[in-house]
Amino acid sequence: MLTHIKAFRLVYETRSFSAAAAQLFVTQPTVSNQIKQLEEQLQVQLFQRRGNRDVHPTAAADVLYSESTKLLADWQQTERKLVAAKQQKTQTVVISASQTTALTLLPNLLPKLNQQFPQIAWRVKMTNSEQVLKELKAHRVQFGLVEKPVAASGIERVALMPDQLVCAGQATGLWLTRERGSGTFEYTQRYLKEAGIVPEQQLEIDNLNLILRLLQRGMGQTVLSERLVPDSIPTRSLGERFKRCFYLVYARSDWGLNPDLAAICQQIQTLTQSTRC
Numbered sequence: 001m002l003t004h005i006k007a008f009r010l011v012y013e014t015r016s017f018s019a020a021a022a023q024l025f026v027t028q029p030t031v032s033n034q035i036k037q038l039e040e041q042l043q044v045q046l047f048q049r050r051g052n053r054d055v056h057p058t059a060a061a062d063v064l065y066s067e068s069t070k071l072l073a074d075w076q077q078t079e080r081k082l083v084a085a086k087q088q089k090t091q092t093v094v095i096s097a098s099q100t101t102a103l104t105l106l107p108n109l110l111p112k113l114n115q116q117f118p119q120i121a122w123r124v125k126m127t128n129s130e131q132v133l134k135e136l137k138a139h140r141v142q143f144g145l146v147e148k149p150v151a152a153s154g155i156e157r158v159a160l161m162p163d164q165l166v167c168a169g170q171a172t173g174l175w176l177t178r179e180r181g182s183g184t185f186e187y188t189q190r191y192l193k194e195a196g197i198v199p200e201q202q203l204e205i206d207n208l209n210l211i212l213r214l215l216q217r218g219m220g221q222t223v224l225s226e227r228l229v230p231d232s233i234p235t236r237s238l239g240e241r242f243k244r245c246f247y248l249v250y251a252r253s254d255w256g257l258n259p260d261l262a263a264i265c266q267q268i269q270t271l272t273q274s275t276r277c
Contacts, residue, residue, distance in 0.1 A: 002072075003034065005038070005071065005072065007024060007031050008035060008038055008046060008061075008065075009065060009072075010023055010024065010031075011047065011055065012057050012061055015056070016055060017031050017032055017035075017055065035047065042060075042064070044060040045058050046058055046060055046061040046064065090119045090120075092120070092123060093117075093122055093123070093142050093260075093261070093264065094122075094123040094141040094142055094143075095123070095124050095145065096125040096127060096131070096135045096136070096140075096145075097124060097126055097127075097146075098129045098145065098146045098147055098183060099178075099182075099207070100147050100183070100224070101146060101147055102145065103209075104228065104246070105145055105272055106145070109271055109272060110122065112271055117260065117267075120264070128179060128181040128182040128183070128206070129146040129183040130182075132144035132146050132150070133146075133152055136155055136251050137152055137154075137251070142264075143248065143249070144248070145246065145248060145249075146183060146246070146249060147244055148182075148183030148186065148244075149245070149247060150247075150249060154251055154252075155250070156249065156250050157247050158248045158249075158269060159245045159246075159247055160245065160247060160248055161246050161272055161273065161274040162243055162244070162246075162274060163227065163243070163244050164226045164227075164242070164243050165184075165224065165225060165242040165243070166223070166226045166235040166237055167191070167223055167235065167238055168215055168235045168236075169218075169220055169221030169222055169233060170215075170234070172219070173199065173200035173201060174202075174221070175188070175199040175201070175202050175203070175220055176205055176219070176220045176221070176222040177202055177204050177205070177222065178206065178211070183244070184225075187242060188222065191223050191238060191242065208228070211224070212228065212229075212233075215229075216230065216233060223238070223242070248269065
């Protein structure tokens with residue numbers, strides 16, 4: 001129908017079947033046949049023909065031309081909406097990650113996931129390991145990435161890759177620690193106890209980037225992932241007892257409504273899993 005309408009409009013504007021055919025890159029008989037079919041479908045006469053070049057639109061043609069202007073505009077808008085809908089992400093998947101795993105894993109992981117699952121709209125929430133577990137249990141996120149072996153009924157946990165903790169910074173008597181609920185906080189407290197260290201001052205900070213900035217300024221020391229320590233900050237190895245794993249955690253019960261989750265889960269493991277963990 002739209003093809004016939006477009007042919008009609010060109011004949012109406014040019015008052016010529018041959019001119020309309022030339023603009024449409026088809027033969028004149030094709031245009032004539034399209035107009036004939038349109039007239040039969042609408043049961044009206046659209047043009048009075050007096051020879052090949054003498055074409056006069058009828059009153060019905062005047063009405064159709066006026067109405068078809070709006071019709072084509074509406075259709076073009078509909079086509080744009082259809083294209084947008086096709087390009088639009090069809091599902092939202094939320095990854096809740098502890099700050100260490102977010103800064104370590106996601107810069108490499110997210111671009112690959114986005115490329116392999118173009119239909120997914122990704123969201124990332126940065127928090128601590130305990131909060132990640134709460135988000136999963138409340139079904140507010142689909143996947144969690146943590147550095148603490150959290151556990152709960154209905155929650156699956158898969159070890160991904162090893163992570164070595166180090167003592168970083170200057171020994172000034174000040175210790176910078178993550179907030180309670182963070183996996184790194186527990187390792188820090190364990191190290192202080194085993195080493196018999198009683199800090200002169202502790203500063204609890206719930207932002208890993210800020211801790212790194214303070215260490216760069218020579219303000220205190222902390223325990224954190226060796227992967228995240230810039231070369232400008234001195235470190236001291238803590239040995240095998242302070243080697244941990246990064247984990248992928250998820251609630252398998254969520255998968256019933258979202259068949260892509262199993263494939264995403266497998267891909268995260270493929271991209272990050274290590275046999276050494």
